[in-house]
Amino acid sequence: MDGTYRDNDISHVVEADRVNVWHHLLQHKPFETGEPRIIVEGKGMRVWDQNGKEHLDAVSGGVWTVNVGYGRESIANAVRDQLIKINYFAGTAGSIPGALFAERLLKKMPGLDRLYYCNSGSEANEKAFKMIRQIAHKRYGGKKHKILYRERDYHGTTISCLSAGGQDERNAQYGPYTPGFVRVPHCLEYRAQWDVTGEEYGKMAADAIEQVILAEGPDTVGGLCLEPVTAGGGVITPPLGYWDRVQEICKKYDILLHIDEVVCGLGRTGTWFGYQHYGIKPDMVTMAKGVASGYAAIACLATSEEVFAMFKDDASDPMNYFRDISTFGGCTAGPAAALENMRIIEDEGLLDNTVAMGARMVENLNALAEKHAVIGDVRGKGLFCGAELVSDRTTKDPMDEKKVQAVVADCMQQGVVIGATNRSIPGFNNTLCFSPALIATADDIDAITDAVDQALGRVFG
Numbered sequence: 001m002d003g004t005y006r007d008n009d010i011s012h013v014v015e016a017d018r019v020n021v022w023h024h025l026l027q028h029k030p031f032e033t034g035e036p037r038i039i040v041e042g043k044g045m046r047v048w049d050q051n052g053k054e055h056l057d058a059v060s061g062g063v064w065t066v067n068v069g070y071g072r073e074s075i076a077n078a079v080r081d082q083l084i085k086i087n088y089f090a091g092t093a094g095s096i097p098g099a100l101f102a103e104r105l106l107k108k109m110p111g112l113d114r115l116y117y118c119n120s121g122s123e124a125n126e127k128a129f130k131m132i133r134q135i136a137h138k139r140y141g142g143k144k145h146k147i148l149y150r151e152r153d154y155h156g157t158t159i160s161c162l163s164a165g166g167q168d169e170r171n172a173q174y175g176p177y178t179p180g181f182v183r184v185p186h187c188l189e190y191r192a193q194w195d196v197t198g199e200e201y202g203k204m205a206a207d208a209i210e211q212v213i214l215a216e217g218p219d220t221v222g223g224l225c226l227e228p229v230t231a232g233g234g235v236i237t238p239p240l241g242y243w244d245r246v247q248e249i250c251k252k253y254d255i256l257l258h259i260d261e262v263v264c265g266l267g268r269t270g271t272w273f274g275y276q277h278y279g280i281k282p283d284m285v286t287m288a289k290g291v292a293s294g295y296a297a298i299a300c301l302a303t304s305e306e307v308f309a310m311f312k313d314d315a316s317d318p319m320n321y322f323r324d325i326s327t328f329g330g331c332t333a334g335p336a337a338a339l340e341n342m343r344i345i346e347d348e349g350l351l352d353n354t355v356a357m358g359a360r361m362v363e364n365l366n367a368l369a370e371k372h373a374v375i376g377d378v379r380g381k382g383l384f385c386g387a388e389l390v391s392d393r394t395t396k397d398p399m400d401e402k403k404v405q406a407v408v409a410d411c412m413q414q415g416v417v418i419g420a421t422n423r424s425i426p427g428f429n430n431t432l433c434f435s436p437a438l439i440a441t442a443d444d445i446d447a448i449t450d451a452v453d454q455a456l457g458r459v460f461g
C-alpha cells in the first residue's frame with residue numbers, strides 16, 4: 001500500500017461502507033458487529049485490504065474477471081485518453097475503439113461476423129434470448145421460441161437469465177420465471193446419470209438434450225444456451241464426445257447454438273474462447289468479464305452472418321431490425337480497455353502461460369488428492385480449475401457446504417483468496433474454485449495449492 005489512506009481516513013471509509021452499502025451476495029447481519037472487507041489496492045496477482053493485509057488472489061477479483069491482473073497502467077491510460085476524446089455516444093453511432101475492437105476480436109472467432117455491445121454478461125445473454133425470440137416471430141409465427149438451458153449452468157441475474165438458470169438455490173424465491181425456458185441434464189461425469197463412461201458418456205449426455213427437444217417438439221425450440229465449461233455450477237469440463245453430438249443435434253433440428261463465454265471468454269481456458277477447444281461452430285457467443293479484465297464495464301454478443309442477415313432481409317419492413325438498445329453499450333471506455341487488454345494477452349503470451357500454469361495447477365491439485373481423501377475429483381481447463389470435496393470417496397457423498405466454506409476461510413486467513421460453489425446447487429455446493437489471473441507464475445500456483453493443503457489439513461485433520 002502506498003499510505004494514501006491514513007488510519008482515520010480508512011476507518012471512516014469502512015464505516016461509510018458498513019452503514020450505506022448493500023453488498024452483493026452477502027448476508028449483512030454479521031456487519032452489525034463486524035467489518036465489511038474493503039479492497040483498497042491491487043498489483044499483479046495481489047490485493048490489499050483496509051488493514052493493509054496482502055492477499056494472493058486466486059479468483060481474479062472474486063468472480064474470474066481480472067484476467068490480466070491488477071494495476072495495468074497502459075489500460076488506465078488507454079481509457080483516460082479515450083474518455084477525454086469522447087466518452088459516450090449511443091450505440092446507434094459507432095466509435096473508433098468500438099469498430100477496432102470488433103474487427104480484432106472477430107478475427108479470432110472464425111464463423112462469427114458481427115458484434116453487439118452492451119454492459120454485463122446478463123444483458124448480453126438477454127440480447128441473445130431476444131434475438132432467438134424475434135427470429136421465432138419473424139420466421140416461425142412465434143412458435144419456435146423455446147430456449148433450452150442446462151442444469152447447473154448460470155447465465156446471469158435478471159429474471160429471464162434466472163429462467164435459463166440451472167442452479168435451483170440461486171433461483172429460489174425469485175419466481176415466477178419467464179415462460180419458454182426448458183432445462184436439459186448436466187454433463188458432469190463424476191456425478192454420472194448414465195451407466196457408461198468416456199466418449200459414450202459424452203454422447204449420452206448430449207442425446208439427453210435431443211430427448212428434451214423431441215418431448216417439447218422440435219418446431220417449438222429455437223435456441224440452446226450452454227456454458228463451454230460450467231463455472232459457478234462446479235467447474236464442469238465437458239466429457240469427450242459431448243460437443244460434436246450437441247452440434248449435430250442443433251443442426252438436425254435447426255436450433256441456434258448460443259455459447260455463454262462470460263467466464264471463459266478471453267483466455268481463461270488457454271484459448272481465446274472455451275468453445276474453441278471443441279471444434280464447434282456456435283451461432284451466438286456472449287462474453288463479458290475477461291473482455292476488459294474489469295478495467296471498464298463491457299459485454300458483447302457475437303453472431304454469425306446468418307443470424308445478422310435475418311434482421312435485415314426485408315428493408316421495406318419497418319419492424320425488421322433488432323429493436324434493442326443498451327445505454328451503456330455506447331460507453332467508449334469498454335472497447336478502449338478491451339483493445340489494450342487483448343494486446344497484453346497477445347504480447348505477453350498469456351494464452352500459452354494459461355495452458356502451462358493450468359497444467360501445473362491440475363497437477364498440484366491431483367497431488368493434494370493423494371494426500372487428502374476429501375478431494376473426490378479434480379477438474380480443469382487452463383486457469384479454470386475445481387476440486388470437488390466429498391465426505392466419502394466411495395459413495396461420493398458431497399462435503400457439507402459449511403466445511404467447504406471453512407477451507408475457503410482458512411485460505412483467506414493465510415492471505416490466499418480462493419472460491420467455492422455456494423448457494424447454487426442444492427446439496428452440491430462442494431467444489432473449490434481456482435481462477436487466478438492469466439499472468440500467474442509457477443510460484444503463485446504453488447503458493448495457492450500450498451495454502452489449500454494447509455487448510456485441508458486443519459479443517460479435516
Ligand SMILES: Cc1ncc(COP(=O)(O)O)c(C=O)c1O
Pocket residue numbers: 063119120121122123125154155156157227231232260261262263288289
Ligand atoms: C457463465 C456466466 N454467464 C453470465 C453471467 C452474468 O454476468 P454479469 O454478472 O456480468 O451479468 C455470469 C456471472 O457470473 C456467468 O458466470
